[in-house]
Amino acid sequence: MKTQVAIIGAGPAGLLLGQLLHKAGIDNIIIERQTPEYVLSRIRAGVLEQGMVDLLRIAGVSQRMDSEGLPHDGFELAFAGRRERIDLKHLTDGKTVMIYGQTEVTRDLMQAREASGAKTFYNVKNAQLHDLKGNKPYVTFILNNKAVRLDCDHIAGCDGFHGVSRQSIPEGVLKEFERVYPFGWLGVLADTPPVNEELIYANHERGFALCSMRSPTRTRYYVQVAAQEKVKDWSDQRFWDELKSRLPVDIAERLVTGPSIEKSIAPLRSYVVEPMQYGHLFLLGDAAHIVPPTGAKGLNLAASDVNTLYRILLxxxxxxxxxxxxxxxxxxxxxxxxxxxxxxxxxxxxxxFPDTDAFSQRMQQTELDYFVGSEAGRKTIAENYVGLPFEPIE
Structure with missing residues (x-):
């Protein structure tokens, strides 16, 4: 079996790259170790940068996003009893973000790929990458109990932090940079109306909280918890009570609660490997880097990698x-x-943080006050939140 680009991983990064390459006439095959149902079951990010929105439109998979997604012109920072709105559209010359869940992005990309007839193999076992520094790289794997060899020009590793792609690079080649945070985010998905029309990021002496959403009728809320906390110890009532305690009073009073339909704890970490390539293997998304979810950058950064590799391969x-x-x-x-x-x-x-004392708390609040207190500070926050411009390839 032969193709021009072998893509490892059928998450949003792999599917988006495959869709862009297919539309450009560049043959590609995606292999994925999980089932399509498993891939779609992942509850992940929901804030899309302007650049990713534009990329999905280029890929021809934006119809449902444009009709059902929620464009947001701004978001709020709540701290020291205040609410400060960051006007994204005004501060970035018209750029915005789109609220549209990663699961929906993945679904749209899967449907587009199926309609295109491009090949995707799910339930692949024992994938191995070969001859990455040579002239003829190839991938071997087991599909339906049969050994398969896939010859290609290049390999795109879109298979996440625990995938085979990064692990295929010899020891000593990559330099790793990592910071593990001593807390996580306890997230709840609920079929309740959003408490606010825009996202609210809250700094509170009890810990961080975030009010987000997936649609006008589905919300996503988070509270910071200690790294060792267990989901089973958090009833819905305990979660809602804790969330309310960290929000401004006027917001807490109008919060609509309800039974959770999904509840999980996500650890926070920062991770980067350098370089992001080895011969004909290119690492994309979580295979190369992880960011804390606070800045809404994980999925968007994967899309940035996709954009770079796509432009280069063109x-x-x-x-x-x-x-x-x-x-x-x-x-x-x-x-x-x-x-x-x-x-x-x-x-x-x-x-x-564990060492946050009264002085540190005031310094956080003063830092936030400094940034929101000037047009330049607000613009710095806004331009990063909507996404910095994609880097030119030459």
């Missing part, structure tokens, strides 16, 4: 610009580290 196959392949990691990492910085800043400013 040049390679249309113009013979194989020299650009060596620039992938350098181009991606510029934007990766800027997104890591913003996510680190948001996490540092809004959460309560």
């Amino acid at each position: 040049k390679v196959y249309r113009d013979g610009r194989t020299d650009l392949l060596e620039r992938y990691s350098e181009v991606c990492l510029k934007r990766v580290w800027k997104a890591e910085r913003f996510s680190w800043w948001m996490t540092s400013m809004l959460h309560k």
Whole structure:
């Protein structure tokens, strides 16, 4: 079996890259170790940057997003008894974000790929990558109890932090940068109306809280919890009570509660590997980097990697610009580290750390007050939140 680009992983990054390449006439095959149902069951991000929204439109999969998604012109920061709105549209010359769940993005991409006839193999076992530094890379795997060899020009590793792609790079090649935070986010999904028309990020002495949403009738709320907390110890009532205690009084009073339809705890960490490529293997998304969810950058950063590799491969196959392949990691990492910085800043400013004392709490509030107290500070927050421009490939 042969293709031009072998894509490992059928999450949103792999599917988006596959869709873009297919529309450009570049043959690709996606292999995925899980079932389609499992991939769709993941409850993940819901805030799409302007750049990712534009990329989904280029890929021709934006119809449902444009009709059902919720464009947001701003969001709120709540701290020290105040609510401060960051006017994204005004501060970034018209850019906004889109509230549209990652599950829905994945569903749209799956349907588009099925309609296109492009090949995706699910339930793949024992995938292995070979000859990554040679002239003829290939992937072997087991499909329906049969051994398969997939020859290709390039391999896109979109299979997440625990996937085979990064693990296929020899020891000593990659440099790892990591910070593990001493807390997590307890998230609840509920069929209740949003408490506010825009997202609210709250800094409170009891810990961080976030009021988000998936639709006008489905909400997603989070509270910061200790890293060792267990979901089973949090009843719905305990969650709602804790959330209310961390929100401004006027917001807490109008919060509509209800039974949770999903509840989970997500640990927070920052992680980057350098370089993001090894020979003909290119790492994308969680295979190369993880950000705390505070800045809403995880899925968007994966889309940024997709954009970079897609633009480079267009040049390679249309113009013979194989020299650009060596620039992938350098181009991606510029934007990766800027997104890591913003996510680190948001996490540092809004959460309560184990060593947070009265002085540290005041410093957090003063830092937030400084940024929201000037047009320049608000613009810095806004331009990072809607997403910095994609880096040019040359």
